[in-house]
Amino acid sequence: MEKLLVENVAPSIRASNTHLQTFTFTKVDMGEKPLRVLGVRAHPGTHKKQILLDLNISYVGDVQIDVEVKKFFCKAGVKGMQLHGMLRIILEPLLGDVPIVGALTMFFIRRPTLDINWTGMTNLLDIPGLSSMSDTMIMDTISSYLVLPNRLLVPLVPDLHEAAQLRCPLPRGVVRVHLRGARDLRSKDRFMGGLVEGKSDPYAVLHVGTQVVTSRVIDDDLNPTWDEVYEVRPPKDPPHGPPQTSRSGETPVPTLTWLGRGTGTL
Numbered sequence: 001m002e003k004l005l006v007e008n009v010a011p012s013i014r015a016s017n018t019h020l021q022t023f024t025f026t027k028v029d030m031g032e033k034p035l036r037v038l039g040v041r042a043h044p045g046t047h048k049k050q051i052l053l054d055l056n057i058s059y060v061g062d063v064q065i066d067v068e069v070k071k072f073f074c075k076a077g078v079k080g081m082q083l084h085g086m087l088r089i090i091l092e093p094l095l096g097d098v099p100i101v102g103a104l105t106m107f108f109i110r111r112p113t114l115d116i117n118w119t120g121m122t123n124l125l126d127i128p129g130l131s132s133m134s135d136t137m138i139m140d141t142i143s144s145y146l147v148l149p150n151r152l153l154v155p156l157v158p159d160l161h162e163a164a165q166l167r168c169p170l171p172r173g174v175v176r177v178h179l180r181g182a183r184d185l186r187s188k189d190r191f192m193g194g195l196v197e198g199k200s201d202p203y204a205v206l207h208v209g210t211q212v213v214t215s216r217v218i219d220d221d222l223n224p225t226w227d228e229v230y231e232v233r234p235p236k237d238p239p240h241g242p243p244q245t246s247r248s249g250e251t252p253v254p255t256l257t258w259l260g261r262g263t264g265t266l
Contacts, residue, residue, distance in 0.1 A: 019069075019071070022068075022069055027064065038058055052088065053089045065077055076119060086112075088109055089106050103163065176230070181224050182223070203216065
């Protein structure tokens with residue numbers, strides 16, 4: 001993990017913002033508490049040289065990671081982290097000799113629940129270019145890197161010819177989604193201190209991996225009809241389950257009211 005942070009994550013952070021060019025990890029201690037696997041489910045692969053495993057994982061760790069941005073004399077870090085979600089591991093390619101598997105490919109099918117105990121967060125957000133961010137936005141960004149189509153490839157044999165293809169597989173195609181509407185949504189608008197009940201202003205959000213599509217808002221309607229069409233590229237290794245559609249009852253601003261969730265089968 002330390003090697004991953006220092007050799008992969010740190011350069012990406014330095015390249016993301018001119019004010020972070022002196023960003024570095026000064027301490028990486030993953031602690032002593034292990035990751036727990038609450039359940040395992042195996043699926044047949046798309047071909048005979050792969051095995052798919054879905055692991056329901058829970059990690060409540062005592063990690064301690066310290067970072068520094070030397071240009072601004074800023075120090076911050078992480079002291080404790082929780083991570084819960086469904087992790088997919090692809091064993092591919094299968095070999096006829098030890099180590100039996102050529103590489104492990106890992107990613108979360110959907111965004112995991114991530115809770116980080118920050119230290120020195122206010123110092124980090126004082127850096128120019130980061131002042132408009134919040135700890136929630138930072139955690140959203142971290143979570144998105146863990147979710148398909150982003151993936152972590154761990155080769156188990158040297159000079160693996162399929163490494164580039166496994167790390168960045170081509171999409172299977174394009175999925176066209178026709179969002180028709182919703183019926184019998186709950187009324188969430190209240191007026192005059194809650195004495196007068198209004199309707200709702202619903203909009204829909206479609207999640208496919210890290211891709212998010214948001215519909216237009218329809219004012220004062222509990223039976224909205226959007227009749228909108230979207231096109232998204234599905235991941236090469238889709239989850240065994242439908243995409244998720246959520247509906248919120250306010251306009252897309254930080255204060256939202258949850259109305260429900262729907263699913264559809266591709």
